[in-house]
Amino acid sequence: MAHTPPLAPSVSGLHLPLAVTRLLPGVALCAAVAGSAMGLQWLETSVVGFAWVEALVLAILTGAAIRLFWTPGTYWMAGIRFSAKTLLEVAIALLGATVSGAAVAALGPWLLLAIMAVVALAIVGSYLIGRAFGLPHAMALLVACGNAICGNSAIAAVAPVIKAEGEDVAAAIGFTAVLGIAVVLLVPVVGAMLGYQATGVGVLAGLTVYAVPQVLAAAAPAGSAAIQMGAVVKLVRVLMLGPVTLVLGLMQAKHDRALKGDTASRPKLTQLVPWFIVVFLVLLGLRSAGAIPEEILAPLEGAVTAMTLMAMAGLGLMVDPKAVAKAGVRVATVAALSALMIGLMAVGAIAILGMA
Template identity: 50%
Template sequence: MKQKRLNYGYAPGVVLSLVVAVVSLLVEQAERLLTGTVWLEGLVLAILLGTIVRTVWMPSARYHSGIHFTAHRVLEWAVALMGGTISAGVVLRAGPVLLFGIVVTVCVTILAGIAIGRVLKLPTKMAILIACGNAICGNSAIAAIAPVIDADSDDVATSVAFTAVLGIIVVVALPIIAHGLGLTAEGGGMLAGLTVYAVPQVLAAAGPMGPVAVQMGTVVKLVRVLMLGPVVAGFSLLHARTELARDASICRFGITRFLPPFILAFMALMALRSVGLLPDAVVVPLHVTSNLLTIVAMAGLGLTVDLRGVCAAGMKTIACVTLSLFLLGAAALCVVRLCCHA
């Protein structure tokens, strides 16, 4: 009976988060119908709309437990299911030289992005979110990393908002940049796969350069997405070690101390998909479910964020995202030049 009362207590906040998520999906659909493409995804819209609602209206205490549940527990479920959508098999199509270049680009971008954030005096966790978002797969990476490092809601909202907006600029500018640099279709697609943060946007950026660019960009982008697993696990281990160092009373035994259950589920599903034990018929439902849960979680997260706090960190965050993107672009161009002459 006590558990039932507790779950019922989640209802107002969960329903509010669902409403914001549904409105976000409707706005995304309106974008698609009016412009033919989606510039701001439902995930970004959910956190922005949630933040706007929270800024103009403070939810009362009865909403708090449900909003917290949605922003944290539901997000963990989404991250766990995300593992079933990633397969290591795509690595074989990339080739050893390109694969090495992608791994190095992601690692260098993350480390340098964190350093840039710290130089700009951004909170460490926000610097990590921005660096991982730029280096791997934008909003999905930010959503996956946030619960692992126990990031603040304000940091997540700010990272998602600014990374998404500047990511759109990259999509528009990339075909022009590739043409100006005299890149082949293969090279242009490779550059798109290494720099653009979402698979649909890779298609949009590589499309003007032809089908070869689209194919190459998709393969490179999927390998980049594959890096999410090791990076999430690595930050989980690092965060757990930091917590142990701060509090010696924390139990040192148990794998879930270092890798939370949702990360273990993520890795297990990723492994099953990679070895072919997860049927293809299951992958699409997993992807859809994970995406929907992430949107609901981002709506809940937005409902905990005051827009004034996001705006206060504006210029530093823009500088950090921009410098990280320039660094990513430079590293990506080096890989393109190397692979196209290998």
């Protein structure tokens, strides 16, 4: 008689694959944190008439506050990682359907060139700051690429190409997470202090904030125009990950051949162009061609918002205070100076382009 495999655990009478059931606890926790963030935003609006801090930022802060007092175990972490990474990437991909190609074209050649220049100068400048403070080559590059492009995603893509050690990766990601929260909170304040309109706030957020969903949080106080501008500017930065990773891989290969005389591995295609960027561009093209019905855009935006909230909750829950503490004062100083330098570059670019 054939052996019958055991059934997976069930939810409301429905048998689910084991891979899905492993994710449920952490995903449910992130959903609860996201729900509490929405509740806090509603409370703000009810009391003072508007939200001082948006739900996306509150989700990060709530998750980080929980992590200070409790470290999720293996029972929770699979779902937390899924929410922080996969849901975030899916949200970014689906965001393409909500942005018309006309918005990208509307950036104009000068802004596109300014974005590429800021990324290139930020990588070089941040790397030099790191080396000046005595950071190893790999750590300095990780901090530089993380700050200049897209935080954890850039660090994860660059690390295997430059053969970075695990400890360096953990420290770089830890500081990127902490600085990412700080930048999200500071962008609206700086924009208000400098008298920026929606366009200026969007460009500032897009040029300085590490992750696309965090750009939405930073730009949200300035309105929908700032959100759209910030998202498009940020996505141009993310697209720089491909050529930057390719260049670093070729440089590493040349270095390895000089030292050992062997043939170094080249970067994988998936490292050059993240899948969610490809999907984003496909959906952007379909939206621009009128192939996506207008009536599904509102539900799609709601789904993107929900997934983004859960992703921010997951990122907050993954901030590791121990990894941050172990990294030391030098790495913290370099990361902070790098973020400050990028902020000054962004303000300069906005002034030169007259987009305040």
